[in-house]
Amino acid sequence: MTRVLPLITSLLIYGTIFLPCPLRADSGVLVGAYFSSGPWGTSVSSVVPGGPASEAGLKTGDRLISVDGRSIVEIGPALDIALENDLLMGNSVLLEVLRETGYRDLVWIKTPRLTVAQRRYLPYYNDLRSVWGQAERIWQEIVQSYRFFLEGHIPVESLATYVREGTEELQVMRNRILAIAPSKLSGEEWEYLNSARDFMISSLFLMDQEAQRISVDSDWKVNLDGIKKRISQVEKCLNISLHYSGISRD
CATH class of the missing domain: 2.30.42.10 (PDZ domain)
Incomplete structure (x- = not known):
């Protein structure tokens, strides 16, 4: 897809x-x-x-x-x-x-100066952020294919193909995030990063579930809005975590 x-x-x-x-x-x-x-x-x-x-x-x-x-x-x-x-x-x-x-x-x-704690934090953050970014793009493509279908640009058979391939890819992304074990290190940056991971897993489960329910039914938009809120929660936790790590320049 x-x-x-x-x-x-x-x-x-x-x-x-x-x-x-x-x-x-x-x-x-x-x-x-x-x-x-x-x-x-x-x-x-x-x-x-x-x-x-x-x-x-x-x-x-x-x-x-x-x-x-x-x-x-x-x-x-x-x-x-x-x-x-x-x-x-x-x-x-x-x-x-x-x-x-x-x-x-x-x-x-040039290489920025980082503390030992920041060098420990960044690989974990980057792994989660990278996989989550791929998952978000897959979800947006599923949503876009649905919109194309509603506008008459693609037939229902193509929509079914895109949704099936998309859900398979979302499952792969969820498994990759599950494979990134939650950190046992203390600190607010780790606490929020673990929370972001939990929201990612639940969001991907919901995306998978809702993608398979795509139809011309108007009720689907309500579920779409719910996923948007979950995505917002993930981003909020990631941003707060990065802030507490001391690396963020905001």
Whole structure:
């Protein structure tokens, strides 16, 4: 589903098909920047003021070409993990970007200083954040396929295929989160991170349940709103956890 639906979206929006770029950095904690993918590649959607990316000169709208000499396509969907892990291990990162002006430029993001506790916290946070980000995108694609069906863009057979593939992928994401054992470390950052994990598991169970109940029934919107609230709870716990870790720059 995640390989087919973006092609339909591209066809409806642009009138033609672009091969979608599967990359999007969901973490961005150490980098201090967030990325989004689209028909034209992966670009910087926002830069945290005062963060490593900002100090290095990365700007909103810059399009990523390579990381340490490796093309974005070569790195694949693990872009966010690759950037965060490089910095976590003490390695600086060299990005080649295409500016909005049309010029290519190099941006050197230096390793931020982290405490021992923060180095222990970040891998756990990044693992949860990365899997959750993938799960959210799968859910949004299920919802979008339902909307396409209601608007007459796809037949009911295609909707059934997208929903079936989507629920299978959601189950995989839930199992991956279950495999990340809750932390036994003390501290408010760990308490909220464990709460985020619990909300993720219950949210994915509900997504799976509701996806299988998709129909032309108007009652489904009520359930959709309920899932939105659960997603909001996950994000709230993640943000509070990051704040208490001392890494957040908000």
